[in-house]
Amino acid sequence: MTLLSASNIVKEVRDGERKARILDGVSLELAAGERVALVGPSGSGKSTLLHVLGALDGDYTGEVRLAGTPLEGLSDRARSRLRGRDVGFVFQAYNLVSRATVAENIALPSRFNGTQLAPEAVREVIERVGLSGKADRRPHQLSGGERQRVAIARALVQKPKVVLCDEPTGNLDAETGGKILQLFDALTGAGVALLIATHDRAIADSSRRELKLKDGKLS
Ligand SMILES: Nc1ncnc2c1ncn2[C@@H]1O[C@H](COP(=O)(O)OP(=O)(O)OP(=O)(O)O)[C@@H](O)[C@H]1O
Ligand SMILES: [Mg+2]
Numbered sequence: 001m002t003l004l005s006a007s008n009i010v011k012e013v014r015d016g017e018r019k020a021r022i023l024d025g026v027s028l029e030l031a032a033g034e035r036v037a038l039v040g041p042s043g044s045g046k047s048t049l050l051h052v053l054g055a056l057d058g059d060y061t062g063e064v065r066l067a068g069t070p071l072e073g074l075s076d077r078a079r080s081r082l083r084g085r086d087v088g089f090v091f092q093a094y095n096l097v098s099r100a101t102v103a104e105n106i107a108l109p110s111r112f113n114g115t116q117l118a119p120e121a122v123r124e125v126i127e128r129v130g131l132s133g134k135a136d137r138r139p140h141q142l143s144g145g146e147r148q149r150v151a152i153a154r155a156l157v158q159k160p161k162v163v164l165c166d167e168p169t170g171n172l173d174a175e176t177g178g179k180i181l182q183l184f185d186a187l188t189g190a191g192v193a194l195l196i197a198t199h200d201r202a203i204a205d206s207s208r209r210e211l212k213l214k215d216g217k218l219s
Contacts, residue, residue: 088155
């Protein structure tokens with residue numbers, strides 16, 4: 001079953017007088033249970049593509065289908081509902097709320113989309129990413145790798161169908177990175193489609209499929 005598909009995505013931004021083309025005709029498909037690595041040099045458009053695929057950026061041409069729903073033409077509300085229900089994001093810059101605790105940060109997306117989240121669900125996901133005992137800390141009391149794991153826990157707590165990760169092991173040592181890889185295996189085993197932008201060879205090599213982005217084009 002295809003959970004995520006994109007067809008001929010083009011994204012341009014204004015660069016002074018000229019237009020710069022950041023994504024140049026990107027097409028891809030991701031099936032349930034599939035883990036795909038998205039690789040390419042810095043500036044090749046990986047983060048930009050993840051934002052488009054995850055319904056965070058609607059300023060593009062082409063077609064995206066997320067869990068069966070075409071994104072084009074959806075209202076802002078419908079987009080954010082779809083995002084909240086079906087997509088988990090792990091952002092390159094974590095996007096944690098600095099005044100909120102670990103547990104509060106993880107529960108935040110559900111506050112936005114109005115779903116009820118059992119405290120046990122938050123506790124369970126904290127345990128899964130190895131942060132037991134740190135639920136009440138705030139981001140500044142965590143290491144970079146621990147913050148990264150909070151971002152991962154936040155993406156997983158809603159049990160999304162599609163998880164989009166931007167450098168999820170960028171700040172992790174090899175052992176913690178390995179644990180996150182195991183977590184990814186559990187996710188794909190449960191039918192989640194996982195797209196991971198990464199420079200980490202261990203992730204790329206252990207993914208069955210690799211998409212290479214260069215100058216906004218896939219190869
Ligand atoms: N809002 C914007 N306006 C203008 N240019 C932008 C904007 N956002 C991104 N870019 C440019 O688009 C290109 C792609 O950026 P993007 O962040 O998608 O790259 P990336 O592959 O994720 O890189 P990295 O590996 O460093 O994270 C870059 O050249 C960047 O400078
Ligand atoms: Mg990036």
